[in-house]
Amino acid sequence: MSLPVLICDDSRFARKQMANSIPAGWDVEISFAENGAEALELIKAGKGDVVFLDLNMPVMDGYQTMQIIKEQDLPCMVIVVSGDVQSQARERMLKLGALDFIRKPVDNSRLMEILRQFGLYTGEAAVKPASQDMPTSKEDRIDAYREVANVAMGRAGEKLAELFDEFIRLPVPNVNVIESNELRMAIEEIQQSEYVSAVSQGFSSVGLQGEALVIFNETSFESLINLLNYQHDSDCQELEIEALMDVSNILVGACLNALAEQLNTRFNRSHPSILGRHCDLEQMLESNVSRWTRLLATEIGYSIENHDIQFDLLLLFPSDAIDPLLSLSCGRRYERTGTY
Incomplete structure (x- = not known):
């Protein structure tokens, strides 16, 4: 059975980039959310056993989202993926229960290191085949x-x-x-x-x-x-x-x-x-x-x-x-x- 993975980021570009960083051999079903409020609904619906969570978002940011995940003891493992690389940001999210922190743009070797560390994926590091499309609009x-x-x-x-x-x-x-x-x-x-x-x-x-x-x-x-x-x-x-x-x-x-x-x-x-x-x-x-x-x-x-x-x-x-x-x-x- 595929593992439900949720990518939460307000940028469509960032969501696609994160999705294409996931190893090709990892059997996952990916869902997307544009903010924390959407993410919480999908987690509660069983769509986010593993969550890749941005910090700076409209409606509900990553800090607020992680706080609710902790308070409600929602069944998910959170990996923060953010451009906010302050040491204080990392410390706050780890204290709230995040597994780890990846800085943007995503470093695939760092992602693989975290996935293996927590037993989420132990296969090959090959990424998905590259799309030839470029944003046109x-x-x-x-x-x-x-x-x-x-x-x-x-x-x-x-x-x-x-x-x-x-x-x-x-x-x-x-x-x-x-x-x-x-x-x-x-x-x-x-x-x-x-x-x-x-x-x-x-x-x-x-x-x-x-x-x-x-x-x-x-x-x-x-x-x-x-x-x-x-x-x-x-x-x-x-x-x-x-x-x-x-x-x-x-x-x-x-x-x-x-x-x-x-x-x-x-x-x-x-x-x-x-x-x-x-x-x-x-x-x-x-x-x-x-x-x-x-x-x-x-x-x-x-x-x-x-x-x-x-x-x-x-x-x-x-x-x-x-x-x-x-x-x-x-x-x-x-x-x-x-x-x-």
């Missing part, structure tokens, strides 16, 4: 890029967690192809205070160029400076600038490095510059984004647990970079796994 290609951005977001979150020695809350990346005037409206929705400060850094690769913006809410600064353990004998303005630049460098650098690794490319970065401090968001963006009429915008909100600290990272690509980026993200993943 814009929706599927953006979903593929969103998964790439999700992994990059997790790597940056890991670096921030190491810097602050705190748990970093990560959302699902928000990816959209929009007009430049819509970007202002989108950012205004995430703006938590009347005024913000921001750092900008340009980057480029072969056939690609973009801009990274890190936007800090005003309420973050005092807590941020204290958490960074800066010496308070310096000028307050100098401390703010130092905090802006330090956090931005780590966040943008880690995110772009992870993005470049997945795309098999390398980004050259310009020197970061402060777009504005304690200013109105509309005024700050006027000179920076107006030169682009249409762009691929990735918005990632970071917050530090138990602290009043929030900042947003936006990765912006102009319209002439949209198709090369999406094609590169799909092609690189195809090359890594033999399928998408």
Whole structure:
């Protein structure tokens, strides 16, 4: 009788990638869920003796799902598969009862190691025959890029967690192809205070160029400076600038490095510059984004647990970079796994 296996991830691209990482000789019946709420229903219906569970999902995330699995003592074995690679994330899920933790993109040798360790599969490691299809619709290609951005977001979150020695809350990346005037409206929705400060850094690769913006809410600064353990004998303005630049460098650098690794490319970065401090968001963006009429915008909100600290990272690509980026993200993943 086939073993019921459930793959729970909000990305269709990630679900397919995980399904194709499962050894060809493992006799399983695979079901899929887009969030934790769907996963719980399928587990209760006997569709998930083994569950591959993502962490950052809408509706119900992996932490909430695992908590309910533990409280209700649901009959399943959970392996976490996530782009959130903070040590704290792993520790929390293991304490809730997960068997182990695999970072995205899936390493097949690591998957085999876990399956053998827990006696789930002891056969050959051969994966399923590669599909020759590639995502063709814009929706599927953006979903593929969103998964790439999700992994990059997790790597940056890991670096921030190491810097602050705190748990970093990560959302699902928000990816959209929009007009430049819509970007202002989108950012205004995430703006938590009347005024913000921001750092900008340009980057480029072969056939690609973009801009990274890190936007800090005003309420973050005092807590941020204290958490960074800066010496308070310096000028307050100098401390703010130092905090802006330090956090931005780590966040943008880690995110772009992870993005470049997945795309098999390398980004050259310009020197970061402060777009504005304690200013109105509309005024700050006027000179920076107006030169682009249409762009691929990735918005990632970071917050530090138990602290009043929030900042947003936006990765912006102009319209002439949209198709090369999406094609590169799909092609690189195809090359890594033999399928998408």
